Amino acid sequence: MLCNVIGELWKKRSLIFALALNDIKLRYKNSFLGFIWSFLEPLLILTVLFFVFTHVIKNTIEFYPLYLLLGLIIWYMFTRSTTMGLSSLTDNAHILQKIYISKEIFVISSCLTGFMMMLIEFAAFGVFLAVFSFVPPTTIFLFPLLLIELFILSVGISLLSSILNVYFRDIKFIWQVVLQAGFFLTPIIYSFEMFPANVRVILELNPISHFITTAHDLVLYGRLPTIYSVLYVMLITSSIFVLGYVVFRKKESKITEEI
Amino acid sequence: MNNEIVLEIKNLSKVFKIYHEKNSTFFEFILSSFKRSKKFEHLDVLKNVSFNVRKGEMLGIIGSNGSGKSTLLKIIANILIPDSGQVSITGKVIPLLEIGTGFNGELTARDNVILYGLLLGFSKKEILNKLEKIIKFAELENFVDTKLKNFSTGMYARLAFSTAIEVDPDILLIDEVLSVGDESFQQKSFKKFLEFKSKGKTLIFVSHNLEQVKKLCDNVLWLKNGHIELYGEPEKVIKGYLDSS
Numbered sequence: 001m002l003c004n005v006i007g008e009l010w011k012k013r014s015l016i017f018a019l020a021l022n023d024i025k026l027r028y029k030n031s032f033l034g035f036i037w038s039f040l041e042p043l044l045i046l047t048v049l050f051f052v053f054t055h056v057i058k059n060t061i062e063f064y065p066l067y068l069l070l071g072l073i074i075w076y077m078f079t080r081s082t083t084m085g086l087s088s089l090t091d092n093a094h095i096l097q098k099i100y101i102s103k104e105i106f107v108i109s110s111c112l113t114g115f116m117m118m119l120i121e122f123a124a125f126g127v128f129l130a131v132f133s134f135v136p137p138t139t140i141f142l143f144p145l146l147l148i149e150l151f152i153l154s155v156g157i158s159l160l161s162s163i164l165n166v167y168f169r170d171i172k173f174i175w176q177v178v179l180q181a182g183f184f185l186t187p188i189i190y191s192f193e194m195f196p197a198n199v200r201v202i203l204e205l206n207p208i209s210h211f212i213t214t215a216h217d218l219v220l221y222g223r224l225p226t227i228y229s230v231l232y233v234m235l236i237t238s239s240i241f242v243l244g245y246v247v248f249r250k251k252e253s254k255i256t257e258e259i
Numbered sequence: 260m261n262n263e264i265v266l267e268i269k270n271l272s273k274v275f276k277i278y279h280e281k282n283s284t285f286f287e288f289i290l291s292s293f294k295r296s297k298k299f300e301h302l303d304v305l306k307n308v309s310f311n312v313r314k315g316e317m318l319g320i321i322g323s324n325g326s327g328k329s330t331l332l333k334i335i336a337n338i339l340i341p342d343s344g345q346v347s348i349t350g351k352v353i354p355l356l357e358i359g360t361g362f363n364g365e366l367t368a369r370d371n372v373i374l375y376g377l378l379l380g381f382s383k384k385e386i387l388n389k390l391e392k393i394i395k396f397a398e399l400e401n402f403v404d405t406k407l408k409n410f411s412t413g414m415y416a417r418l419a420f421s422t423a424i425e426v427d428p429d430i431l432l433i434d435e436v437l438s439v440g441d442e443s444f445q446q447k448s449f450k451k452f453l454e455f456k457s458k459g460k461t462l463i464f465v466s467h468n469l470e471q472v473k474k475l476c477d478n479v480l481w482l483k484n485g486h487i488e489l490y491g492e493p494e495k496v497i498k499g500y501l502d503s504s
Contacts, residue, residue, distance in 0.1 A: 014377055014382065014383040015377040015378065018373065018374055018377050018383075019374070022363065022366060022370065022374060025365075025366070025370075026363070026365050026366070029365070092361075094357075094360065094361075095360055095361045095378065096338075097333075097338065098338070098354065098356045098357045098360040099336075099338070099354060099356075099360055099361070099378055099379065100336050100337040100338050100352075100354070101378060101380070167288075168283070168284055168285035168288060169283045169284055170284035170285050170286065171285060174285065253340045254340075256333075256338055256339055257275070257276075257339065
């Protein structure tokens with residue numbers, strides 16, 4: 001079954017890429033200025049956060065600017081992918097009602113758009129590395145695996161939420177609130193090491209926190225994640241993906257009528 | 260025309276739920292689960308429809324608004340799932356239910372054609388091979404890299420129509436879109452249909468233009484309130500249709 005699904009998607013790869021690339025083209029409106037604009041928002045947030053968390057609230061995190069930027073890029077990838085993925089079916093209702101097409105294509109291409117934007121932002125991160133003349137440790141070679149896992153998690157969540165969004169249009173707002181809260185519950189601007197162990201255990205239930213912490217470890221500190229952390233994230237990712245996939249398959253033939 | 264059947268429809272029925280008050284948010288859904296009232300009614304859009312289409316046949320579907328014509332095309336195109344009955348199809352079906360599905364004004368004509376072709380299920384290579392032909396048939400050679408938002412309605416329609424017909428489907432489904440472009444383009448598309456037919460391709464189209472149906476079709480199907488009122492020779496069916504209204 002899984003092989004069939006992957007085979008089908010492989011055949012549709014040019015469509016998935018074309019949709020994602022067009023999306024990026026439209027976002028940047030084919031202009032260099034549009035491209036710059038899309039960097040300005042994260043850069044502004046980065047500057048403010050950096051100011052607050054180094055001058056107002058003292059912290060002891062090593063390589064703090066890089067720590068902050070890396071966390072933000074990964075967090076943005078997750079929020080963008082899941083936000084676009086969530087509304088991907090309703091946004092493309094006009095197409096779904098006129099052409100027969102595998103509906104998961106839109107969900108995957110939305111997440112791919114988020115992924116591609118992240119790659120563009122990593123180019124900026126590379127510039128930062130150069131500015132700080134920081135040479136990443138060899139563990140960085142494991143980093144792509146983490147990003148692929150994050151992509152799979154985003155697709156899984158989006159498969160589920162895109163279907164829910166067909167039936168309940170306020171899921172979008174609920175998800176926005178979840179993401180708002182998630183930003184502060186994830187070690188992007190701070191580190192979990194600031195908390196006592198019993199609080200940490202609860203905070204670490206959030207799977208995204210593991211992605212961010214592992215990214216920091218792999219790219220900045222040359223540390224490997226614990227086996228517990230790796231297994232926990234794999235378990236969460238695969239169960240959400242399977243759940244999303246099953247719900248999607250079950251409901252997809254009804255979408256065109258309900259949308 | 261030969262006798263090979265490419266589309267077989269047997270006892271097809273489709274029911275739509277017409278909601279009195281649709282819960283479109285999660286909170287409404289929770290609130291409404293405390294109320295006990297009938298929230299929707301059933302509407303039989305198609306009732307026990309059966310017919311066959313042979314290879315190379317041109318079938319016209321006529322009927323007043325709301326008679327189930329578009330629903331029938333959507334079921335053949337696999338966009339809607341029937342509640343009962345069977346649809347068996349041999350070959351590739353391309354639905355042209357609307358002009359320029361998925362077209363985006365901010366993208367160029369070239370990008371749009373490629374995207375549209377991919378959406379219709381063709382590989383990138385196949386579309387790139389046909390790109391030139393599509394643009395030529397649409398008479399838009401000078402506007403390949405123009406953004407679609409700068410196109411006139413006619414140009415837009417021509418591009419969409421050319422893409423659908425040049426991608427070479429086995430069965431083409433057309434819903435009320437024949438009247439695109441100016442007189443000369445209509446003549447051209449009419450010729451294209453005949454050429455299409457001579458290649459042994461099948462065409463099913465819904466139209467209110469009875470003259471065109473009479474000229475083009477081998478058989479005509481008249482739908483009335485979801486069932487087949489009359490099926491057969493164009494002359495006979497169209498006469499029956501006109502007499503009834």
